[in-house]
Amino acid sequence: MENKEIDKKLESKNVKPTAMRTLVYKTLAETGKALSLADLEQRFEKVERSTIFRALKTFEENFIVHPVDDGSGSVKYAVCDDECTCNIHDLHVHFYCTRCGRTRCMKELPIPNIKLPEGYTYDNAQFIINGVCPRCD
Amino acid sequence: MENKEIDKKLESKNVKPTAMRTLVYKTLAETGKALSLADLEQRFEKVERSTIFRALKTFEENFIVHPVDDGSGSVKYAVCDDECTCNIHDLHVHFYCTRCGRTRCMKELPIPNIKLPEGYTYDNAQFIINGVCPRCD
DNA sequence: ATTAACTTTGCAATAGTGTTGCACTAACTT
DNA sequence: AAGTTAGTGCAACACTATTGCAAAGTTAAT
Ligand SMILES: [Mn+2]
Ligand SMILES: [Mn+2]
Ligand SMILES: [Zn+2]
Ligand SMILES: [Zn+2]
Numbered sequence: 001m002e003n004k005e006i007d008k009k010l011e012s013k014n015v016k017p018t019a020m021r022t023l024v025y026k027t028l029a030e031t032g033k034a035l036s037l038a039d040l041e042q043r044f045e046k047v048e049r050s051t052i053f054r055a056l057k058t059f060e061e062n063f064i065v066h067p068v069d070d071g072s073g074s075v076k077y078a079v080c081d082d083e084c085t086c087n088i089h090d091l092h093v094h095f096y097c098t099r100c101g102r103t104r105c106m107k108e109l110p111i112p113n114i115k116l117p118e119g120y121t122y123d124n125a126q127f128i129i130n131g132v133c134p135r136c137d
Numbered sequence: 138m139e140n141k142e143i144d145k146k147l148e149s150k151n152v153k154p155t156a157m158r159t160l161v162y163k164t165l166a167e168t169g170k171a172l173s174l175a176d177l178e179q180r181f182e183k184v185e186r187s188t189i190f191r192a193l194k195t196f197e198e199n200f201i202v203h204p205v206d207d208g209s210g211s212v213k214y215a216v217c218d219d220e221c222t223c224n225i226h227d228l229h230v231h232f233y234c235t236r237c238g239r240t241r242c243m244k245e246l247p248i249p250n251i252k253l254p255e256g257y258t259y260d261n262a263q264f265i266i267n268g269v270c271p272r273c274d
Numbered sequence: 275a276t277t278a279a280c281t282t283t284g285c286a287a288t289a290g291t292g293t294t295g296c297a298c299t300a301a302c303t304t
Numbered sequence: 305a306a307g308t309t310a311g312t313g314c315a316a317c318a319c320t321a322t323t324g325c326a327a328a329g330t331t332a333a334t
Contacts (some may be wrong), residue, residue: 016327026233037320049285052296053321054152069208071263073292074320079234113251120232122268126208129251153301155311174291185313190292192311210321211291281330288323293316300311 001029013062020047024055024078025064034068034076034094034103070096070128078105086124088110093127099136143236150199157184162201162216167227169212170205171205171240183263206239207233215242223261230264236273 006025007017015021027043028035035043040052056077059065063086065077084090093109096102109126144154154157164180165172171253172180185241193214196202200223202214221227230246233239248264 005229013312020283048286050322051283054282063252069206071206074299091166093251094258095253106253108254109251112251114230114246116232116243116268117245118265119274120266120268121274122232122266124267126263126265127268128263129253129257129259130261130263131253131257137256137258153310155300157312186291187293187314188312275334277332278318279330279332279334281328282321283311284322285326287331289321291318291320293318295316296314298312300309302309304305 001026009030010064015058015062015063015064020051021055021058023047023058024052025059028065028077028079034070034105036072036074036076038074038078067131068103068105069126070094071130072096072101072103076103078103081107081133088123088125089123089129093129095129097132097133098130099132099137100133102133106133138163146203151196152195152199152201156194157188158192160184161189164197165214165216169206171207172244173209173211173213175211176213187209196216197267203258204265205240205242205265207231209238209240213237213240216241218244225260225262228262228264231247232265232270234270235267235274239255239272241270249268 003026006022007021010017010021023044024040025042026075035048037053041049056065060077061068063080063084066080066084066086068076070076070080081085082103089113093106093111095104095106111125116122140159140163143159147154147158161177162179164177171226174190178186186187195200195205197214200217200221203214203221203223204242205215207213217223228248230243231250232241232243245256248262253259
């Protein structure tokens with residue numbers, strides 16, 4: 001993905017593109033899976049943890065990425081679809097491979113609609129499936 | 138719940154009842170919601186964190202309690218049903234109230250059956266719904 | 275261009291959760 | 305009773321997440 005393209009994307013979500021942000025976004029977009037702060041930190045030795053952290057937070061607030069808490073101990077982040085506003089209808093299942101630790105967005109599997117008991121209201125959900133991915137099987 | 142009853146329960150799951158274990162189990166059973174290590178620690182000042190931690194781990198291994206990772210930052214634990222073996226068919230949805238931080242087992246809502254793409258196998262899942270509970274509404 | 279105002283980054287420190295080694299004690303076995 | 309095993313308390317540690325603050329970079333206004 002072109003840097004220019006990324007910057008347009010960020011701007012369209014009201015986030016000023018900076019070198020660091022573009023780099024973080026690019027990495028997430030290109031690897032195509034959910035990455036944790038530590039994962040990202042490893043991929044570019046030189047960049048400060050807190051800088052990446054703040055980039056992710058900014059992205060999250062502006063629906064550029066969504067967090068995935070896969071139970072591995074660190075929250076991971078994956079790029080959102082263009083139209084995503086991270087509301088309950090945009091959410092999908094995530095798959096966590098217990099062998100390789102990779103976490104994948106199952107965009108083809110929206111989170112099923114749940115009818116809660118009287119009195120409960122909800123606006124968010126996480127549906128994580130743990131198992132073995134084709135690559136590890 | 139009687140201590141004797143608890144001890145029988147633990148024994149039936151091959152866990153030797155001790156004062157600490159009985160206490161931890163009793164607390165989880167009586168509060169009827171999922172509690173974290175820190176929650177438990179608070180409830181009985183005198184008991185060591187690591188002791189509670191190990192009790193929970195032992196319980197978990199023997200299907201006496203199940204972990205709930207509700208995204209709050211600490212894993213919580215709730216008592217299992219008698220027949221539970223924590224396999225995919227025993228799992229249910231959990232509700233996390235973002236106002237009060239309480240996490241509740243929705244035992245009436247089993248985790249829906251999901252058809253994954255070819256090549257994926259799974260044996261566990263977490264389905265957390267975030268919203269506001271009746272008490273906080 | 276120069277200054278002022280605002281934003282982003284790097285660094286260091288901190289809080290919180292989870293986890294383990296080790297020594298001590300309680301419980302169980304023979 | 306002596307030996308063996310299991311459970312507990314304490315302290316230390318690893319790791320994730322988060323923040324204050326100062327330095328560097330950007331933008332906007334004179
Ligand atoms: Mn996703
Ligand atoms: Mn439950
Ligand atoms: Zn895998
Ligand atoms: Zn509530």
